[in-house]
Amino acid sequence: MPWEQGPIRPPSEAGSLLLRVTRNCPWNRCTFCATYKGERFSRREREEILAEIRSLRQAADRMEELAGGEVTDGVAQEIYAAYGFPYFHLANWLKSGGRNVFLQDADSLVLPTGELVTVLRALKDTFPSVTRITGYARAATLSRQKPEDWRELASAGLSRLHVGLESGSDPVLRFVQKGVTAAREIEGGQKVVAAGIQLCFYVLVGLGGRDFRTEHPRATAAVVNAVRPDFVRLRSLSVQPGTPLHEQMLSGAFVPLSEDEQVEEIETFLTYLDPYDGQVVSDHILNLLGEVEGVLSRDRERMLEVCRRYLSLPEDERLLYRLGRRLGQFESLADLSGPRRAGVEEKLLHWRSRDRVEEVITRLKHRFV
Ligand code: SF4
Secondary structure, three states, rough: OOOOOOOOOHHHHHHOEEOEEEEEOOOOOOOOOOOOOOOOOEOOOHHHHHHHHHHHHHHHHHHHHHHHOOHHHHHHHHHHHOHHHHHHHHHHHOOOOEEEEEEEEEOOOOOOOHHHHHHHHHHHOOOOOOOOOEEOOOEEEHHHHOHHHHHHHHHOOEEEEOOOOOOOOOOHHHHHOOOOOOOHHHHHHHHHOOOEEEEEEEEEEOOOOOOOOOOOHHHHHHHHHHHHEEEEEEEOOOOOOOOHHHHHHOOOOOOOHHHHHHHHHHHHHEEOOOOOOOOEEEEOOOOOOOOOOOOOOHHHHHHHHHHHHHHHOOOHHHHHHHHHHHHHOOOOOHHOOOOHHHHHHHHHHHHOOOOOOOHHHHHHHHOOO
């Protein structure tokens, strides 16, 4: 790998250039998260990051030379065949205008502000086409930044932060060892919004399990309402083997919600959200109802209607939809009366006769984690 890369980035940053400024997660204690378990956190040296930016520029120059100007699809394919994926990713990024950069890993704002500002400026100077620089950040870290930090970061080009809010309920945050309180989530979120940096909150549906199934969506909506982030991205909890939460699930200390109960929880969450101009996004394959998307001020009722429509289906239809969704055959409830229904029905009959439908759905979901 010519350039260092971390394991994940948000789906919305699929086309972004990835630049790793820290490695792994400085907290690494959330009981539901397996992403960095067993990995040590470290900061990359400023000089190392700057050298990487220069190396990306040199490679980009060579690609543009090879293309005789702008990188095209054909040139990107040639680069893939000759040099492999990291170069192909860079070529594709150039081809699409070289605008977005995503800073990895889990909490880029733990870097001293001066260092991060140097990196942001170097990125913009080296790649003048860059218009959006984003990164993950922990809410606890955001709340510690001072007003002057935010001013510097915003003016150096930090344009969006992705924050794993997960829940706005203190008991849930404590239970999953998130290392933050609702009050600090609000404080941190409000600072980002006040700095004019776009904010994206990730909400983990089902994280409170049965014990907090009412508290979790209500309290989470209260934090969102207090902060009013630009985006609220829904994620559905699927407990991963190997995590502490999985152990708690096996011991009975955590009782997960069924998929139908998760939809009920989304309905409660949407009901308590203010109809402001923030956008709800369901851009993850684990979300059962990908149609629950829209601008709150305009589409909240429609999104609620999707939840209600699903919940009012007969049990067999809900099961058929869940299976079709996990098989990648259904994208919306309308597919229940579409041409793919017959194929999914056939599979449902097959696994039902073996009493294995739920097991198969769980297995299919784990493919996406
Ligand atoms: S802060 Fe984020 S990356 Fe770190 S352990 Fe928690 S969920 Fe995982």
